[in-house]
Amino acid sequence: MSEHSTNSSSSKNQNSGFYKQHQKIYPRQTKGVFTTLRKFSVWGLLGLFYLLPWLKWNDQQLVLFDLPARKFHLFGMTFWPQDFFYLAVILILAALLLFFVTALAGRVWCGYACPQTVWSEVFIWIEQWVEGDRPQQVKLDNAPWDRVKIGKKAIKHVLWLFFSLWTGFTFVGFFVPVETLWFELSSGIIGGWALFWVLFYGLATYGNAGFLREQICLYMCPYARFQSAMFDKDTLIISYDEARGEPRGSRKRGAEKPTDKGDCVDCTLCVQVCPTGIDIRNGLQYECIGCAACIDACDSIMDKMGYPRGLVRYTTEHALQGGKTHILRGRTFIYAGLLLAISSALLYSVMQRVPLELDIIRDRNALFRDTGDGNIENIYTLKIMNMDEREHQYSVSIAGIEGIRLQGVDNLHVGSGKVAEVPIKVIANPDNMTNRSQEVMFHIEAKDDPSVAQTQKARFLGPNK
Structure with missing residues (x-):
């Protein structure tokens, strides 16, 4: 075998690796x-993101996750680490x-609301505003580095960086x-850690939306991999009508449609507008993010x-096969029912949430103590947590045994x-107890609310009967 053949074979093997x-x-x-x-979705979501930190409610930032103070302000309410289960419920919801929307409308979340899509759209708009549309960008990238190319690239990256850093700051x-x-x-x-995180999230935005873009969707996002488990033949997806479009072929505008060809003129515009670079005519693909840009492009040609x-x-899929689409079906009823039940319970x-927690810890060193006047006492520690935005003065009462009273709660x-x-003493007459261990109720209440x-x-302990 010649040296030229060996090199060609080696080059071919190197080019046919596992990674494209x-x-x-x-x-x-x-x-x-x-x-x-x-566009409306992008501007609306970005408007919320950039505006929310500046809005206030009763002189308090409307949305603030104050980690050093371990409290979270959301729309006039304050939550504490003890309310962590609310976060778990929100994540479940x-x-x-996402499952419900995917079962109904496929990857509409990816195409219209995913942060990666939203920020990538803005970066693409900036790129198109500076460098022009697709043909101008291709021409510019293939051109030698001159003053015009350097200027346009510099302006684009300056705008990208400014937008990214403002995103990190927000x-x-x-x-x-x-x-x-x-x-x-x-x-x-500005402190070192605050500056670090502003730069970190700013540069992460710059890298993800400016350079990685569709690679996040294709290789890093797990949703693309398991979406098929939520699809069925009644899920709304973007599809090419192969029966109508094939066989495809070019033709002149205004000319009579050839009898041996379908409606697809093979203009490839559906491929050129796709942000992930796929050909929707090849069928449903996991790379499709459901943005529907190919629909608008194809409709314009039609x-x-x-x-x-x-x-x-x-x-x-049912509609493409000539069947009837069933929007209301088992999985949609299950998802809708769970969403309604959990969201209602959460609301x-x-x-009904009360910004106050009370824990009662009974002193275990002694079951009870004789006070010398015919009464007995139990000692408790009240742990009172005020989860409100304002300070309170509380009153404490107890019930459960006739004549029971408190000491040390002024x-x-x-x-x-x-x-x-707060350590307190609870005093009661053992003659009024029906059992050696009797249940009592502590009640704490804010005097101003x-x-x-x-x-x-709690349990109050006394002598054997």
Whole structure:
């Protein structure tokens, strides 16, 4: 075998490795109903993200996850680490909602609301504004490095970096009071950790949305891998109508449709507008994020050719096969029922939530003590946590045994977010007890707000009967 053949074989083996070399995707601009919906979604979600940290409720930041203070402010309510189960319930609801939406409409979340898609869209818009549409970008990238190319690339990356750093600053503003963060940043006195996280999330945005883009969806996002488990023949997906479109072939606009060809003119516009670079005509693929850019592109070509729209459309496998789509089916009823039940329980729990916790710890060193006047006493420690935004003064009462009373509970003052441990004596006449161990009820109530109250059970011990 010649040296040339050996080198050619070696080169071929090297090029046919396990990993495909990445090729940059240049999505073409398009117009249409779904493109407009996607723009509204992007601007709406970004507006919420960048605006929320600056909104206030009763002089408190509307959304603030104050980790150093271990409290979370959400829409006028304050939550503490003891309320962590609310976060678990919210995560369960988010997962169920994703399953429900996927079963109904496929990967509509990926195409319209996923953070990776939203920020990538903005970066693509900036790139198209500076460098032009797809043909201009390809031409610019293939051109030699001159003053024009360097200038355009520099402007693009400066805009990307500015937008990324502002994103990092806003993200940190959900965890550090944003006005304080802005003052420290503008004054040059920002702390090291705050600056680190601003730069970290800013550069992460710059890398993910500017360079990785579709690679996050193709190789890193697990949702693309298990979405098929939530699909069925009634799930709404973006599909190419092969029966109508094939055999495909080019033709002149306005010319009579060839009898030996389908409606697809093989313009490849559906491929050029795809942000992940797939050909929707090859069938359902896990790379498809459901953005519907190919639908708008194909509809525009159908309009120009005078053909009916919908060659590429949102449809279901049943509909493509000539059957009837069943929106209401077993899995949608299950998801909807679980969502309704859990969200209702969560809403009720939040509405009934009392910003006060009471734990009662009984002194185990002695079962009881004779006071010398015919009564006995038990000693307890009350752990009172004020989870309200304001301080309170509390009153404590006890019931369960006739004549039972408390000592050592005068002027129970607890500041906001503070925990007070108060030792108290409970005195009762053993003649009024029906059992050696009897249940008593402690009741604590804020003097300035009777709705802030808690009742807890405890055991009062006495002599054998």
